[in-house]
Amino acid sequence: MQTNMGEIEVSTVRPKVTDAKGILKQNRQFLDYFWDIAKPEREIRLKAIEDLIEHLKQSEKVWSVSSDHLILKFIRNAAFGNFFAVLALSQSTRLHKEPQVMLECVRLLQSLSHYREHLRDLPRKTMVDILSEVIEVFEEVLLSALQSDLTSALNTPEQLELLLVALQKFPSVLKPKKLKKLLGTTAVITKENIYLSFRLLGASLPLLSVAQLEFVLSADVMTHYGQHMLSAQLADRFKFAPEMEKYVSEFMRGCVDANKQLVVALGFTQLTNQGYPVVPSCWKDLEHMDLSALQKYVEWLMEGFCKPQLEKCLDFSTRRQKGNQETEVDDSCVARFRKWIILRLTFIVENHQIKKREDLVMKMARFIFFHAFFDVKKPTPEIPETTQALSVPIDQQTRASISSAFYGLLQGLNTMAVLGDSAEAERRILGVKADGSMWIYCVVQYATTLLNQSKHVQSVQTLSPEQRRVWDSMLETVEALRKKAKKPSSPEHSAFQHLFLLVGIQMFKAPEESLELLNDLRTCMEKAQAKKLKKKKASKLEWSSEPLWVEVVVEILLSLLSQPSRLTRGVCKAVFSRICPHLTQEALSSILNVLDPNKDEDESGVMVTDEKEKKKKHKEEEERDEEEDDDVEDEEGSDSSSSSSEDDDEAMEEGEGVDQNFRLDLMKVLQGQNALATEEDGSDEEELDDVAMMKLDGSLSALFLEQKKKIQAKKDEKDRLRKEKVLVRDFKIKVLDMVEMFLSKQGSSALVLGMVEPLLSVIENGMSSETSQQEQDFLRKAADIFRNRLCRAKYYCREIDGREAELHDMLERLIGRAQKLTDSSVSLYYFSAALYVLKVLRGVVSEQDSANLRLMGKVDVERVTTCFRNALTSFMTKRKSPLTGAMFIDLFSRFPVLCVNLLDTAVENITAGVREHQQGQACVVALRALQSKDVKNLMSDAQRTELHQKIVDQLSFEDVECKNKTVREKIVKALELCQHLVRTVHSQKMQVNLELLQKVLKSMNAEGSLQKPGQLEDTYWSVMKLFGILKPKMEKVKKVVEAEQTEETTKKKKKKGFLPETKKRKNRKKPTVLEGKETPASTETAGGASGEEGKKKNKKKNKRKPQGGEGEETRNQPATKKAKTQQQQQKKKKKGGQQEVDGK
Helix, strand or coil, rough: CHHHHHHHHCCCCCCCCCCCCCHHHHHHHHHHHHHHHHHCCHHHHHHHHHHHHHHHHHHHHHHHHHHHHHHHHHHHHHHHHHHEEEHHHCCCHHHCCHHHHHHHHHHHHHHCCCCHHHCCCCCHHHHHHHHHHHHCCCHHHHHHHHHHHHHCCCHHHHHHHHHHHHHHHHHCCCCCCCHHHHHHCCCCCCCHHHHHCCCCCHHHHHHHHHHHHHHHHCCCHHHHHHHHHHHHCCCCCCCCCCHHHHHHHHHHHHHHHHCCCCCCHHHHHHHEECCCCCCCCHHHHHCCCHHHHHHHHHHHHHHHHHHHHHHHHHECHHHHHHHCCCCCHHHHHHHHHHHHHHHHHHHHHHCCCCCCCCHHHHHHHHHHHHHHHHEEEEECCCHHCCCCCCCCCCHHHHHCCCCCCHHHHHHHHHCCCCCCCCCHHHCCCCCCCCCEEEEEEHHHHHHHHHHHCCCCECCCCCCHHHHHHHHHHHHHHHHHHHHHCCCCCCCHHHHHHHHHHHHHHHHHHHHHHHHHHHHHHHHHHHHHHHHHHHHHCCCCCCCCCCCHHHHHHHHHHHHCCCCCHHHHHHHHHHHHHHHHCCHHHHHHHHHHHHHCCCCCHHHCCCCCCHHHHHHHHHHHHHHHHHHHHHHHHHHHHHHHHHHHHHHHHHHHHCCCCCHHHHHHHHHHHHCCCCCCCCCCCCCCCCCCCHHHHHHHHHHHHHHHHHHHHHHHHHHHHHHHHHHHHHHHHHHHHHHHHHHHHHHHCCCCCCHHHHHHEEEEEEEEHHHCCCCCHHHHHHHHHHHHHHHHHHCCCCCCCCCCCEEEEEEHHHHHHHHHHHHHHHHHHHHHHHHHHHHHHHHHHHHCCCCCCCCCCCCCCCHHHHHHHHHHHHHHHHHHCCCCCCCHHHHHHHHHHHHHHHHHHHHHHHHHHHHHHCCHHHHHHHHEEEEEEEHHHHHHHCCCHHHCCCCCCHHHHCCCCCCCCCCCCHHHHHHHHHHHHHHHHHHHHHHHHCCCCCCHHHHHHHCCCCCCCCCCCCCHHHHHHHHHCCCCCCCCCCCCCCCCHHHHHHHHHHHCCCCCCCCCCCCCCCCCCCCCEEECCCHHHHHHHCCCCCCCHHHHHHHHHHHCCCCCCCHHHHHCCHHHHHHHHHHHHHHHHHHHHHHHHCCC
C-alpha cells in the first residue's frame, strides 16, 4: 500500500500549462477581484467592486451578442433545412399520392413564409407548384388549410397568384358563391378594387415579352382603363392616369429594347374612344423613347393619318355615347383620330426633351404643312407626301385644325435649339439647323417646291397671279439678304429674313392680308430708313450717317403693329424676341416715345392706320354723293315738299341743335323769296303764287339738305375720333407687350434704367385720365409690368460705371415727385422706383461681404440719407401727404444702413407729428426698426441704450382721452412700441429709466376707464404686466339682475301695431265705459274740458316718464285692447295666487 502510493507520488508529473486563449488569465483576474474585496484597505475594496461590476457587464454583452448570433444562425439553417425537405418532396412527383403529407407540407410552407429575410418568396412559389399538381383532393384536404391565404388574396401579388391558380385549376370548387364567402365578392376584380388591375398592368410591363405586351395591351383591362379615364369619378376615388404615367415612364426609362417601347407606345395610342385616343397628345412618356423606336412610331402615325384602320384599335363608347349614336360615326371617328395624330406630331417636334434627328423633324413639318394646304393630284417620287394616298378625304374642319397646328409647330421650330452633338458653338442660337440655315427658310423652300409642282399637287386656296408675284418677290428679297450677309448667323441677317419669311408663310392662311403686309413691309422699310437718315442728318453725326439695322427693324415693327391685325401681332412678337439682345438706346426710345403721353403723334411716332375702314368710308361717301345728286334732281322735277320736310325734321332731330349760321341762312332764303312777313309790309295776308312756292321749296330743300350733310359730317367725325382713339390705345397695348418682352429677356441690361421714368409717366397719366374699360386694361398692364417685371425682377442692371451721378439725380427726382403728387397709389410707384434705383446703386453683395452690413456699393449714403430724411419729414409734418408709413417701413427693411441714419427723425415725430395719424405711423416705423436684427447689429450697445432712452422720453400720454378713432389707433400703436421697448430693456438689462413711463401709464387708468375688453385695453394691460401690475378682476353681475333690467326695458317700449289714443277718432257723444271705468278722453269731455285743453293734457301725460311699465302700456292702448289686458292681468294674478298656495 505504501509502495503503491510512493510509486504514484514519484511517477506523477504535472503537465505544462498552456493558456493560448487567455482563459486562465481571465479567471485569475476574476478571482483577484474577490481577493481585493477581502482586503482591509477601503480604497482597494471599492476599486475591486467597481472593476468587478464592469467585468460582469462586459461579459453579459459578449454572451448576449454571441447567443443572438447563434440563435439566428440556427433559425436560418432550420428554415433552409425545412424548406429544402419540402422542396424535395414536391419535386418527387409523389406528393399528391399522400394527402396528409401534402397537407403538412403546405402548413410548413405557410409557417416558413414568415421568414422572408432568409427565404424571400420561395415558400409561396412552392405552394403554387404543389397546388398545380393537385388533382382530386383540393376541396377535401387543402381548401381548409389555404382558407387564410385565399381570403387575403388581394393583399400581396403572391397570394393573388395562389388564388388565380386555384381558380384556373378548380373552377368547379371556387364558384361565385364560394368566392363570396372568401373575398366578399363574386369576382376577383370589381368596380371597388379595379385600381388593383391597373396597378398590376403597370407593374407587369417590365416583366413581359413583346408578345405578352401585345396581348395585355389589347385585353379587356385596357378597355376598363379607358372607361375609367372618361367616367365621372366618385368623391372617394381618384383618376389613375398620373399613376399609370409613372409606370409607363419607368418602363420607358429602364427598357433598352426598342421593340418593347414601340409596342407600349402603340398600345396606349390605339386605346380610342370613338376614334380619339384616350391618352393625351402631350404625353411626356415619349421623352425616354429610343431614336429607332421613335422613328417607327412617327411612321406609324403618318400611315394612320393617311389610312386610318380603326378596326385595329381598341375602341369603346360610353353609355351616353351609345345612347346618342349618330349615323355617320365612321367619318367623325376618322376626323377625331386625324386631329389627335397631328397634335401628337406637333408635340414631338415642340418638346425639346424628346431626342430626335433633324431629318425626322423636317419630315414631320413637311407632312403637316402638306396636308394643311395641299391636295394630291398625281403621285410623284420627288414629293414623298404624295405617295401616301388618303383612304378618306380630309374635311374642311380637320383642315382648319391642321393649319392652326402648323403655325404652332412653326413657333416651336423658331425657338428650337440646334439638334445633335455637332455645332456646339451654335447651340445658343435658336431656330436654326446644324448648318446655320433657318427652319422656317427650309419650310418656305418646301412650299415653293409644292407651288412649282402644279401637275402633281394642288393648293387648297389657289394663289392669284399678284399673290404669286409677291411670293416670288419675297423669296428674291430673302435670297438677297442671305448673299449680302457676311455671316449666316448674324443678327441683322436673321432678323430681316425672319420678318419676311414669317409674313410670307402666312399667305397660305390669309393670302389677302399677307399680300398687304408684304407690301406694307417694303413701304415701312423704306420709310424707316428715310426717317433714320433724316434724324442722323439733323443731329449732325459725322461718324455715322446710316441707321443701325435694329433701329430700322423696330420702326418696321411699330408700323406693322399700328394695323389692327392679330397676324401682324404674332409676327412682330416673334421677330422682336429675336432682336431684344441687340436693341440700342435709339431703338428703345422709339418704343418709349409711343407710350409717352406728353408727346403728340408726330413726336411719339404713333401711326394707326386702318386701310379697310378708309376704303369703306371712301365708298360710302361716293354713294352718298350720288344719292344726294339724284335726290336734288328729283326734287326739282316734282312736288316733294312733304317728304323733304320729313327729312329735314329728322336731320334737325339728329343734330345737337340749330346753329346760328343755319338760322341766318334760313332767314335769307325766306326774305329773298318775300316769304317772311316784316313790319314794313304791314300785312301778312299776301300769298305767294305757285311758281314762287316751287322756287321757295327748292331753296329750302337745298338748305336743309346742306344742313343735314353738316350734321352727318359732325357725327362721322365724332365716330372717327372715337375709333381712332380706340385704335391708338390698342396700339399702345401692343407696344407694352414689346416692353414686357424686353424686360423679361434683358432685365440686366443698362437700357432698362432709361425705362423707369417713361413707365411712371404712363401710369401717372393713366390714373388721371378717363375710366373706360380699355383705358383701365392699359393702365393695369403698365402697372403690372412696372411692378413685377422691373422693380421685382430677379435680374437687374449691374453695370453702372460712370452713371453714378445720373442715377443719384434720378433718385432725387423720383422722391421729389412722390412728395408732390396727390394720389398715394401713384406716389407708391414713384417711391418703389426710387428703391429700385437705390438697389441698382448698391449692386450685388457677395457672400464674403454679406456679413458687413455697412457696404452700400456705389451709393452716396450722405446724399441719399438727406433725400429720404426730407421725404420722411415731409410725411410727418404735412397734413395731406401722399407718402405712407408702409413706404418707409419697406425702405428700412431693405436698407438697414439708411434705417439707422433716419431713425432719429422717426423718433422725434412720435410727438412732433402734425396729426395723430403721423404720430402713430412714427411709432410703427420705430417699432419695425427696433425689431430688425440688422439694425441691432449696426448699432453699438451705447447707441442702442441712448435710442431706447430717447424713445422712452418721447412716449408721453398726457392727453389720453380717446376723442375719436384716429386717437385711439395712435395710442394702440404707441402701446405696442412700449411693450417691445420695456420687454427689451428688461431682458437685456439696459440702463434705461422707465419710471416716468410707468407713471404715465398708471395715470392712463386713474379713473378705471381701461377695464373693459378691447384692443387698446388688452395692449395696455400687457404693457403693465411687464411692470408687475395685473389687470384687476371685474365683479360678475348676477344674471337675475340683468334679466330684471331687460324685462323693465322691454315693458317701457311701446308695442308696435297700435295707434295711441290721441291719434284715434273719438265719439264724444257716446263715451265708452268698460267695467265701471271711463276712458281718460271720455272723462275729460264729460268734465267740461275743451278739445284743445284735452290735447294739451294728453301731450303732457305723454311727456311724463312712466313709473311702471304696465300703466304706460295700457294708457296708450285703445279701449278694447285695454279691457283685454286687464282681464289677462287678473288671470295672471289668480294663477300666481294659486301657485303660492300650491307652494305653501
